Amino acid sequence: MSVPRGGRTGASRSGRTEATKQKLFDAALRLVGERGAAGVTVDEIAAEAGVAKGTVYYNFGSKDALVEALLRHGVDLLSERLRRASALTDPSAALEATVDEALGFFAEYPSFAQLLVSEMWRTPGAWRETLELLRDDIALILRGVLDRLAESGRLPAGVQPATAAAALFGTLLVVALDWHVFHPERTKEDVRESVIVLIRGVAGQSGR
Amino acid sequence: MSVPRGGRTGASRSGRTEATKQKLFDAALRLVGERGAAGVTVDEIAAEAGVAKGTVYYNFGSKDALVEALLRHGVDLLSERLRRASALTDPSAALEATVDEALGFFAEYPSFAQLLVSEMWRTPGAWRETLELLRDDIALILRGVLDRLAESGRLPAGVQPATAAAALFGTLLVVALDWHVFHPERTKEDVRESVIVLIRGVAGQSGR
DNA sequence: TCCTTTGTACTGACCAGTCAGTTCAAATAG
DNA sequence: CTATTTGAACTGACTGGTCAGTACAAAGGA
Numbered sequence: 001m002s003v004p005r006g007g008r009t010g011a012s013r014s015g016r017t018e019a020t021k022q023k024l025f026d027a028a029l030r031l032v033g034e035r036g037a038a039g040v041t042v043d044e045i046a047a048e049a050g051v052a053k054g055t056v057y058y059n060f061g062s063k064d065a066l067v068e069a070l071l072r073h074g075v076d077l078l079s080e081r082l083r084r085a086s087a088l089t090d091p092s093a094a095l096e097a098t099v100d101e102a103l104g105f106f107a108e109y110p111s112f113a114q115l116l117v118s119e120m121w122r123t124p125g126a127w128r129e130t131l132e133l134l135r136d137d138i139a140l141i142l143r144g145v146l147d148r149l150a151e152s153g154r155l156p157a158g159v160q161p162a163t164a165a166a167a168l169f170g171t172l173l174v175v176a177l178d179w180h181v182f183h184p185e186r187t188k189e190d191v192r193e194s195v196i197v198l199i200r201g202v203a204g205q206s207g208r
Numbered sequence: 209m210s211v212p213r214g215g216r217t218g219a220s221r222s223g224r225t226e227a228t229k230q231k232l233f234d235a236a237l238r239l240v241g242e243r244g245a246a247g248v249t250v251d252e253i254a255a256e257a258g259v260a261k262g263t264v265y266y267n268f269g270s271k272d273a274l275v276e277a278l279l280r281h282g283v284d285l286l287s288e289r290l291r292r293a294s295a296l297t298d299p300s301a302a303l304e305a306t307v308d309e310a311l312g313f314f315a316e317y318p319s320f321a322q323l324l325v326s327e328m329w330r331t332p333g334a335w336r337e338t339l340e341l342l343r344d345d346i347a348l349i350l351r352g353v354l355d356r357l358a359e360s361g362r363l364p365a366g367v368q369p370a371t372a373a374a375a376l377f378g379t380l381l382v383v384a385l386d387w388h389v390f391h392p393e394r395t396k397e398d399v400r401e402s403v404i405v406l407i408r409g410v411a412g413q414s415g416r
Numbered sequence: 417t418c419c420t421t422t423g424t425a426c427t428g429a430c431c432a433g434t435c436a437g438t439t440c441a442a443a444t445a446g
Numbered sequence: 447c448t449a450t451t452t453g454a455a456c457t458g459a460c461t462g463g464t465c466a467g468t469a470c471a472a473a474g475g476a
Contacts (some may be wrong), residue, residue, distance in 0.1 A: 008348050017454085017455070020456085026361055033331075035285065035331060035332065036244065036246060036326070038244055038246035039246050041431060041432080042431080042433080043430095043432090051456080051457090052456060052457040052458060053433090053457080054435085054457055054458070055455075055456055055457075057432090057433065057434080058454090058456065059455090059456095062432085063432065076439095079317050081367060086413055105476065114330060114331070115324070118325070118326040118327070119326070120325075120385075121321075121322055121326075121386070121388075121389045122243070122322060123241075123322070123389060124242060124243065125243075125311075126311045127406060132381050132390070135390065156405060158401070158402075159402065159405050163383065163399065163403070164389075164406055166382065166386040167379045167382070167402075167403065168377050168380065169382065170386070171379045171382070173378065174329075174375065174377065174379070174381070174382065175372060175374055177329040177376070177378075178329070178374040180327060180329075181329045182343065182374075183370075189277075194368045194371035194372070195371070195375065197364060197366040198367055225420070226423080227422095230417080249464085249465060249466080250466065250467080251466090258423090259421080260421065260439060261423090261466095262421075262469090263421055264421070265467070266420070266421075267420090270466085271466065326451090
């Protein structure tokens, strides 16, 4: 009994659990990204992580909770990186850096991109609430960049930052996935350049 | 035995089956869009369609085949509409009409958009082959529009029509879903205008 | 007559979640 | 320093239920 309720810092002395959780994250991400959350069994995740099934339940309580933790973990990483990139002083440079960072992240964790795209817009879904928070988190960062761009007059009149942020996020996610799934032969630089040129058309004849 | 193998034109004399298949499509779309293909049972689909379970197997042979047929059916409808819209003579007008049509379609069949987004970029997946064909179908139409735009010099230098087509598709899909799921209060006109302004930034100071 | 649908009953695989028991490192005691 | 205890971490066989797919006799319809 007495599962250490993962309140906040649960990190105990041994650090054994943290390592186990990480192994489970990695394994789950790999499998869930490929076949969808519903298409993967807890037994498979445990096997992939080289751990007994019970360990999954000891650490996360349920399959749903594991996936939820996975979503949070991934978005935390992503938003951390985006936040950093978007902090550049020049708005156009910030936008480009953010785009670059997002593409890099999705290239690094394609399974996460797949998980995100397949669960984000599911209507009742077990992770509705979490996903809504995560979406707002990312959308806010993108909005921040776009708002600053608008302030400096580099966004065409009539573009609504909220819609543009959603569009930008969708574009990045889908371009990254399309690259990974349908055109893996392209180089990162190639894709990156295409998107940036595209973006620059809308939002900033700044740089060169 | 003897399930009529839905080779190609299966369309038989009676027309009774067509009606049944349509009922099953509608029901399946409703449920699968909401909870994902793996999250819905054949019993539920049959019940929702007001049909016996055996009928599903008589008409489609398997659950996977039903979903595959659903994907084909939906994309056929969509590409038919996009093709029509993209046939306008003026490239910029064609682009705007295509965008408009795509948004309208996703608004009309949000469940289809959800199904598409959640299955399109799954790597091994039961419908890999079909989805690839469907993706190429849509991408080709969008490319056609963008190519004509490039010919008439209204696409910034350096934009690759292939990447731009993927980006456009992703943008439309995600914006439509975001609207449906997170901002249902917005009007179609509002969303439509936002996207078109956005697109116009990249691809055409033509119209007005 | 032949195609299609129904309804019910069944099978066999698969799977989320449980639980009694094991391991082991660190704390406590003698 | 050795023996004992504690408890967090982990294990894996097991359970109860779910679900895709099958079977088939009877009925409805062109």
